[in-house]
């Protein structure tokens with residue numbers, strides 16, 4: 001592969017100088033703030049982050065340009081829900097072979113793949129993702145996408161976030177850039193309204209945004225674009241005509257929100273639909289922004305009425321769980337993006353937080369967690385499984401809430417665990433969601449399997465049993 | 474003999490394949506005290522890890538060299554060294570199994586040379602830890618080839634080449650990736666019941682069988698011991714299972730002179746009979762009673778099950794050896810292989826698949842070929858296609874993330890074949906209620 005090698009090396013250098021040229025040193029440092037150390041950790045790559053952030057746009061064909069692994073090992077692993085199109089769940093990749101790479105056929109193959117997808121699946125648009133190898137060998141997906149857009153009269157959007165440029169978080173940001181550059185603002189909506197909003201960074205996992213949407217509808221607020229959860233391409237493309245915006249997952253799309261504010265004067269705030277006060281607060285602030293932008297001021301009043309009604313209802317429903325959960329000790333390891341909102345929600349139902357990770361949180365998020373918990377040493381950065389394992393035992397956690405990746409740490413420690421990341425099966429948003437969360441935690445903690453699995457084996461000598469009992473006490 | 478049809482599309486739609494480095498990592502997980510290290514950007518590892526964890530419902534030790542932009546430009550040797558040393562210091566593994574990925578391979582990096590250098594320079598720090606490299610670019614092969622390359626690499630790096638005393642009771646068994654934890658346990662028990670002493674490489678039955686250690690383990694816990702691999706030369710005979718295990722078996726023979734026999738499949742009466750005959754010959758022992766009993770139970774299951782299977786159209790998609798294993802079995806039960814799709818086209822096993830053609834392709838190919846099938850046989854990703862077509866799905870292979878207990882299912886030898894028949898017949902029955910039984914049919918005739 002020596003001819004390839006020469007080509008590659010040029011491409012690397014071009015890529016490198018272009019990148020460092022296009023960003024100030026500050027921006028670069030921010031991206032590299034937490035570099036991955038070899039042999040100590042595993043986290044998603046930028047491509048992962050970009051795909052996660054865009055894939056729930058449901059009527060788009062997402063085409064991954066690279067060798068098999070990037071897509072083949074990762075497709076069909078997320079629980080976002082769609083109210084209509086299912087195209088986003090079909091996986092497309094150019095699945096490059098050695099021959100494509102050596103012979104320099106990869107761009108041509110990409111173009112053909114775009115045509116095949118257009119002919120076979122009639123998507124609203126095609127998003128093309130670069131990956132490490134295709135970026136490395138210098139494939140110019142911008143050019144290919146441009147040509148395909150012209151030739152097929154179909155939006156073909158390049159997403160430049162090859163894995164090696166950085167973390168999943170950076171990938172989220174690059175996804176936002178792609179939308180800003182190629183999608184948002186390209187279509188004018190028929191009937192823009194005074195109460196149109198955008199929700200950014202909401203993924204509609206397990207369909208949880210549908211627990212919030214009806215609340216907004218009752219207030220006469222229309223979600224023009226929820227990006228990316230359950231979105232359609234046209235909604236995203238016309239999102240620039242909304243009057244206000246809310247970002248939900250603060251690291252994913254906050255830059256996008258800021259730029260949309262600059263470009264189209266759409267004010268935004270960072271909020272959350274997790275927890276009772278979080279939800280109420282979010283509704284109030286949406287109403288507030290809309291009124292400031294010219295919506296009927298009665299919206300504020302109507303919002304207060306709705307909040308009061310809903311809160312009363314939800315507290316009543318939570319009463320049943322309070323005695324069962326009060327004082328139970330929770331360890332949170334969520335990857336950080338939702339930590340403060342979940343922390344808040346759990347404290348609302350009387351649980352005690354014995355630790356929370358903030359490894360992916362923004363500085364503001366960290367401050368929020370700190371203020372809520374009032375104790376700094378409960379915050380921890382990324383932790384090795386072994387450390388997490390001991391922390392669970394040391395702090396006598398009653399349950400761990402985390403993503404699927406760390407579940408076995410809790411389960412092998414014979415401790416209850418609940419999935420609150422992307423693979424979870426329950427919806428936790430809005431007033432409805434907090435009741436569901438309480439119910440699931442209750443079920444997990446009080447499951448009769450725990451005393452059973454902790455029971456010593458019949459053949460274990462009494463001495464060992466005693467020792468363990470002492471350790472656990 | 475099947476004709477192998479290669480891919481003509483430019484896009485893979487709903488991939489059937491999992492990548493080659495994942496296959497290699499999977500194999501390394503079958504060595505005791507090991508940690509697989511993917512050499513490439515971090516995302517590859519994260520995806521492979523998540524997929525393996527979803528399949529096994531287990532924590533999986535897997536590490537990355539986390540190649541970043543700079544490393545992609547200047548090369549990954551430093552990252553590799555850093556990763557190896559840090560892993561060694563923190564987790565004290567007995568084996569670090571390096572699997573290269575597309576990004577290092579496309580740069581044409583000499584990873585084997587890099588590792589040699591690192592080993593030389595860091596000889597003292599690395600005492601007690603073997604470091605092994607499998608070249609597994611993602612743009613080539615799939616699980617099966619990755620698995621085969623990793624086993625070959627372990628043998629080449631650790632098996633002692635000098636002439637050793639051959640223990641007539643000792644045999645080496647090299648199982649393919651498609652054998653489950655239960656299969657491996659059953660193989661071992663069967664060999665032991667013949668009075669043989671098997672070394673199984675890789676042996677995923679230790680680390681991935683769902684047992685709960687007292688302490689948190691950052692490396693594999695259970696599996697083939699390194700010492701056993703070093704001493705492979707002391708075995709009388711090697712048994713390789715699956716065409717893809719020919720490569721490691723040959724490596725062992727080249728190195729130590731231990732001869733091998735290859736079984737393409739251990740599923741189906743005839744295949745198992747042949748295997749049992751080999752065990753009997755090697756051990757010079759009568760076939761134990763429980764094995765004989767198992768054979769009778771299988772015969773009975775074949776008699777009971779065959780009518781449900783006769784003439785049924787099966788659409789199957791898997792890695793070459795598993796495709797051969799299952800299609801060979803289905804055909805032997807009177808079913809028809811209506812569609813066969815596989816991941817890569819190079820395996821010799823493909824020609825032996827009892828179908829007119831074998832398509833190298835993806836799950837959308839399977840879907841377009843399976844419309845008229847009675848049963849789809851593939852991994853969990855096939856669920857959408859099966860739902861769309863309204864054809865029942867029998868889940869096999871990797872990944873299996875929407876069913877529990879895939880590793881505790883038996884698929885080989887008499888008992889495994891019997892279980893597969895039951896599985897198959899039950900799925901068919903649940904979806905196509907059998908013709909009314911004799912009692913019922915008289916009633917019907919009267920009422921008509």
Ligand code: SF4
Pocket residue numbers: 045046047048066069070130131132133162163164513514515516517518520575576
């Ligand atoms: S790190 Fe690069 S090669 Fe690996 S999955 Fe991410 S984009 Fe693909």
